[in-house]
Amino acid sequence: MDKSLEKQLTSWLRQQKKSCGFYLNLTVLFGLLTGFSLIVQAYLLSTILHGIIILELDKSHYTNEFLFLLALIPVRALLAFARERASFESGKRLRLQIRSAVLDKLIELGPAFIKGKPVGSWASIVLEQVEDLHDFYARYLPQIILAGFIPLTILIVVFPLNWAAGLILLTTAPLIPMFMILVGMGAADANRKNFSALAKLSGHFMDRLKGLPTLKIFNRGDAEVKEIETASEEFRERTMSVLRMAFLSSAVLEFFAAVSIAVLAVYFGFNYLGHLNFGDYGGGISLFVGLFVLMLAPEFYQPLRDMGTHYHAKAQAIGAAEELMALLEYKPEADAIERKAGGIELDWRTGVEIIATDLAVMSHDGGQLVGPLSFHLKQGQHVALVGPSGSGKTSLLNALLGFLPYHGSLKVNGFELRELDKAHYRRHLAWLGQDPQLFHGTVRDNVAMANPDMRDAEVEALLAKAKVLDFVQEQALGLQHPIGEQMTGVSVGQAQRIALARALGQEAKLFLLDEPTASLDSHSEQAVLSALRDAMSQSSCLMVTHRLEQLDGMDTILVLDKGEIVQRGSFDELNREKGLFRQMQDDVCEVETCIDKESNS
Structure with missing residues (x-):
């Protein structure tokens, strides 16, 4: 040495x-x-x-x-x-x-x-x-x-x-x-x-x-x-x-x-x-x-x-x-440092508005992952992020969650995200990822994580919204059904829906969704999307997805490629113009045609 x-x-x-x-x-x-x-x-x-x-x-x-x-x-x-x-x-x-x-x-x-x-x-x-x-x-x-x-x-x-x-x-x-x-x-x-x-x-x-x-x-x-x-x-x-x-x-x-x-x-x-x-x-x-x-x-x-x-x-x-x-002694980017008590606490009663201007999402060692981006998520608006793998969608979500530093401007209700009290900010978010994470404990423990004093009836109502209450009631212990390490005791689809019930319990004003139906079959997918639409009716939403058929209900679609927004607009608008989004639609159609031919033969 x-x-x-x-x-x-x-x-x-x-x-x-x-x-x-x-x-x-x-x-x-x-x-x-x-x-x-x-x-x-x-x-x-x-x-x-x-x-x-x-x-x-x-x-x-x-x-x-x-x-x-x-x-x-x-x-x-x-x-x-x-x-x-x-x-x-x-x-x-x-x-x-x-x-x-x-x-x-x-x-x-x-x-x-x-x-x-x-x-x-x-x-x-x-x-x-x-x-x-x-x-x-x-x-x-x-x-x-x-x-x-x-x-x-x-x-x-x-x-x-x-x-x-x-x-x-x-x-x-x-x-x-x-x-x-x-x-x-x-x-x-x-x-x-x-x-x-x-x-x-x-x-x-x-x-x-x-x-x-x-x-x-x-x-x-x-x-x-x-x-x-x-x-x-x-x-x-x-x-x-x-x-x-x-x-x-x-x-x-x-x-x-x-x-x-x-x-x-x-x-x-x-x-x-x-x-x-x-x-x-x-x-x-x-x-x-x-x-x-x-x-x-x-x-x-x-x-x-x-x-x-x-x-x-x-x-x-x-x-x-x-x-x-x-x-x-690792010194992250100054913007990555967590704000302790004393940061700005937002008034969430008016909803959430996010304005990004020349936003560049950075890694902890200073490398640029995404950007520069500029977009506007209005109060109550639902925005989808689509694009090829590696285009920077998840990195952008991590920046919005406060997990990655950024350069430029990222304002939430008029205040820079870096200036907010992160704990207070996250209490008003609902996040659901493509890889659900349940912890060793019971179904109730996982659903009521944000509010351990939640009544059983409230937990069951959340599970019903997530279309997983029937499974829980079929178990001998009901809400006390044990979930082991690495989510043993439930399937991936069931874990996703229990995680959704947990997210719905936040009563959030901003939903951040990363492939929320990635592990579900088509029937469960429609049920979960229906539950999400009901829960998000009065909230803002930013959703990452590869499933383009889910986008007709979104207000705006942002198409990312190599870390930049290359297209934006509604589902119908993007379908009418040539570009990456239409190419992705054509690729999906080709795959579906091949699957139909294979099944018929």
């Missing part, structure tokens, strides 16, 4: 630590108290053993020391428990904050932005990558402070007793962080590649799972299994690379800590044998000094070893932070 990028990600991670609250400082405090209790414990044990073995004092002489030592055991256990709880709480608060920020950002950017990446990739970011930040805040950041304070405190205690032992500790201490850095240099890059492989696998698997019927029909099952196997193998290799680094780091740290303690033990051993005679300030080395220093030696290196162990958590967090930082 580029060093400048790594520094940038590390800085971003440190900036987020305020989300941990005081629990991060509490973790450090409990860690310091644990370190001090270890020093006191080593002092008590050394004093007792020196007195009993060397001074040959009776054990009763050290009654107070024994009592303090026994009391220290549960105190240390409580401090360790409190440190773990505080560290977990700090990591939990951070994860909640980051996850909330990610979801808020996705809501701000809108569905048009989200569709640019597979669902599995978003799941990886929101779940896996946020989760992998935990140890950086719960363990690594507190350990950096502890790795400085505890060894320094031990050196302050040891140097007055034996300068040679203190010098050995001081000299060997840098070996552990030095080799930790050398081993961990590639860890962040390995973790970043691992997350990239996981996101790829998640998105790949989710897409194939959703499209399984299509894959089976076209006999692509075996080929896609191999694709998933390839993505899985790449993820396995990345994971093993990360684990190799983690195990290598731990082995190196343990080795150098063991060697350092061994050097200290050899020094005291030779000193007691009389082969070495320095470091004791001329007073000799007592058993107390040797035991005290040797018991503190592992605790001197332990914070450094722990920091080395948790250095992997830093590398893991840096790998996870790359996509999170890119998402959270």
Whole structure:
């Protein structure tokens, strides 16, 4: 990974630590108290053993020391428990904050932005990558402070007793962080590649799972299994690379800590044998000094070893932070930013009038999708958008829904759309797409989504308008009929009509329809269109459709081609003039003729 990028990600991670609250400082405090209790414990044990073995004092002489030592055991256990709880709480608060920020950002950017990446990739970011930040805040950041304070405190205690032992500790201490850095240099890059492989696998698997019927029909099952196997193998290799680094780091740290303690033990051993005679300030080395220093030696290196162990958590967090930082700091077009409370709230009692002047719909990265367009949707008028696939019809609807930025002017009742309070604006819209989205719950939950307090009779009236009440009443649970994930429990046509009932419940002044009858048979289609005409009798409407036979009831038709309006007029007017609309009509007639011939033969 580029060093400048790594520094940038590390800085971003440190900036987020305020989300941990005081629990991060509490973790450090409990860690310091644990370190001090270890020093006191080593002092008590050394004093007792020196007195009993060397001074040959009776054990009763050290009654107070024994009592303090026994009391220290549960105190240390409580401090360790409190440190773990505080560290977990700090990591939990951070994860909640980051996850909330990610979801808020996705809501701000809108569905048009989200569709640019597979669902599995978003799941990886929101779940896996946020989760992998935990140890950086719960363990690594507190350990950096502890790795400085505890060894320094031990050196302050040891140097007055034996300068040679203190010098050995001081000299060997840098070996552990030095080799930790050398081993961990590639860890962040390995973790970043691992997350990239996981996101790829998640998105790949989710897409194939959703499209399984299509894959089976076209006999692509075996080929896609191999694709998933390839993505899985790449993820396995990345994971093993990360684990190799983690195990290598731990082995190196343990080795150098063991060697350092061994050097200290050899020094005291030779000193007691009389082969070495320095470091004791001329007073000799007592058993107390040797035991005290040797018991503190592992605790001197332990914070450094722990920091080395948790250095992997830093590398893991840096790998996870790359996509999170890119998402959270993503700056969309200024016009795409959601208006929070404080935007203009329209008076909807007079209906809706939309005037677009030189309107250019933009993507989130600044590319032009549609335009420039100019049109006028008058109060109570019904306008249809037709044109070839890719001409920009859905992009225009997304702009009207407030999901895409735009240049030029797009006024709703005389106010620019970008200046409106989006939440208030959307409460007066009814939107029905070609791909109905029902949520896990009941039929009632889905229909009454905008108004959960709606009475059952009102829900049934909406279902009746959408021509789906008979189906609901046939179910044993009626309105409580369960709808599972991915709309299991209902057919696509039934889902479309339940979504229509939900849209009708908005009592909207503006209907935005994107192929509202795409999944229905001809009988249901006519019933739904009839329900829509009744509901929209006092409302404005902008409908995208490919079914030209539905257009005779529309006031105006806008024909789009390559992002521009190439024709406009009523159904009869467009039929009389040469152009794209008449060509589309002729193409439909040719297809219908071919179908009739095929059925007759």
